[in-house]
Amino acid sequence: MSFFSATATVPQNPTFVSSNKLSFSLSSSSPSTSSFNFLSFPSSQSIFCKSITASSQIARAHAPPSPATTTTAASSFHGICYVVGDNIDTDQIIPAEHLTLVPSKPDEYEKLGSFALIGLPDSYTVRFIEPGETKTKYSIVIGGANFGCGSSREHAPVALGASGAAAVVAESYARIFFRNSVATGEVYPLESETRLCEECHTGDVVTVELEENRLINHTTGKEYQLKPIGDAGPVIEAGGIFAYARKTGMIPTR
């Protein structure tokens, strides 16, 4: 899916290690003492050290989404998956009663994560976040068509990211959810060639290989092709549109 065309030059072959969470800290010292940190992560896990002034090497540390999940190889996500159906709308991802939480406030970001997918109907007997927990044990969400339809609330990809999910693999996406995922760098919105929501089951152990556009279901032993993320990849990988725009010279580096 072409999202941002390369209207500015993208550094060639940026190497990046996989990250469940993508964030950035500006290398230049900022006058800002703001507590706002819209891509903030659990402080115990925050070790972001990307230098946007570096030419082509991007060093990034990643934060494991939860103790139950590990990310091993570069450019891949590994963990257990949570499977949902078609047209999972933003009210199911984060119900409106929780929208009073402001994602740019670190403590409220965390709280948003604890409500991720809480709006799914009771028919989902296995919940994305177990009662009493604040993080999910599922690092990959697998959905059907039109994932993220409905509201423009950025709280939706933020809630998924803050819960510990690293990627969504769906048959297709609603436009604003896809864009918000890219703009924030919170989750990788990957598209599958086939209806993986009927092939995989909640709890299956899966690996997503980003560079090979491949999803491996270790539980069933099957492999599936994913669609290349295209121009959106470098934006998510940079940590969102601000970081990407600065990196590529679209807006001045501070």
Place this chain on the structure above:
Amino acid sequence: MASSLVPPPTTSFFHTKKDLSLSASSQRCQKHASRRVSCSIAAPQQTQRQPSTTGSVKTAMTMTEKILARAAEKEKATPGDNIWVNVDVLMTHDVCGPGSIGIFKKEFGEDAKVWDREKLVIIPDHYIFTSDERANRNVDILRDFCQEQNIKYFYDIKDLSNFKVNPDYKGVCHVALAQEGHCRPGEVLLGTDSHTCTAGAFGQFATGIGNTDAGFVLGAGKLLLKVPPTLRFVLDGEMPSYLLAKDLILQIIGEISVAGATYKSMEFVGSTVESLTMEERMTLCNMVVEAGGKNGVIPPDNVTYKYLEDKTSVPYEPVYSDQQASFLSEYRFDVTKLEPLVAKPHSPDNRALARECKDVKINRVYIGSCTGGKTEDFMAAAKVFLASGKKVKVPTFLVPATQKVWMDVYSLPVPGSGGKTCSQIFEEAGCDTPASPSCGACLGGPKDTYARMNEPQVCVSTTNRNFPGRMGHREGEIYLASPYTAAASALTGYVTDPREFLQ
């Protein structure tokens, strides 16, 4: 009702269908250009008119492409292009404003100034009449920011006990934007709300964005947007007296599905559209996002200009699709053949005839929101109550979208009622007293939100979404319908075709 106010236009701005297959630009996707989909009985032939006001047609473009090209200071914009677009108006509200401001401050600095204090419109509307402290704090954040930045258009509310003592307070942002003159033909409006597309009714490019994009616009005044291809919907025929624009958009969404227009622009033309009032046109464009659409757009005409006359002094320049512009698909509807519709739970494209659902017992009716809470929506509901002379059989909740709508409900005489207002008719019918204007229970909201669905009930609603949990309870069932159908259903306690009362 809607059609009677507008003189029929003498001409139509587009040519016959045959011309649509001709693409002037070799860079266009020719293979898509001639695709047409007929959804109903063939419509009458369109009358032709000169391609006036479209300027040079060396590069044929749709309305949406033209607006984006101009805003990007480019000669042309082709679907798929990613271009930096200058923003004429950025709107945000209490749910997404604080987060957008947070990102703006983080990225541009604590002392940064917004790109233009007169182009930002901030409208608290979602969670207003609640004791939820965080919701109240979010409005405080907006107020502090507007004071700090000297924002010209901030529709504040301080006294929650009585909205009427807050002269600046409006209510639902999309309706307030129109009523306050912020929707102007040919401009670009971005908003942190998916129903920002409502403003396409004015021939404006209007779409919803997230907090991060809004934070970017706050500082830069522009945004990288992908130019969408356009689907064209030709609606012809005189609007039957029992239909409203809500029925038309439910018909279209049912036809193309909730993802049928994903990444695309939806352009509405035809004699029916030309006959619609501005509020009805807003209903049509409001729900394009329910089909996945990026924006909806209606060619401005005398109805548009008349509406804007006393609302804005800002000069604007409308644009129109060229005769030879490329459309991805064209859908044609003969409106005279349509019947009142509902969208059944739990998806806006789960279309059914209202009369097919007559055995569905309901617990409540809700009339409100940016989709179905405008003055004409309440007038339509009142018309049904008046025609029946009966009382409602289920609790019927009324939430005017804005303070202006609320005043209209209490002051405008309903035609044929002998001078009664909507509020009087609603009271006689046994409805709940019209509530304070806001987004209300359309999206559930905090637990103490008026008319929120706290039990797993069945509701007929004039709102826009019937996803699980949308109005509060995860197991609640929502039937989306026009104000006519909603009022008729209130009178029987079942989903009801309004023709039972209007004929």
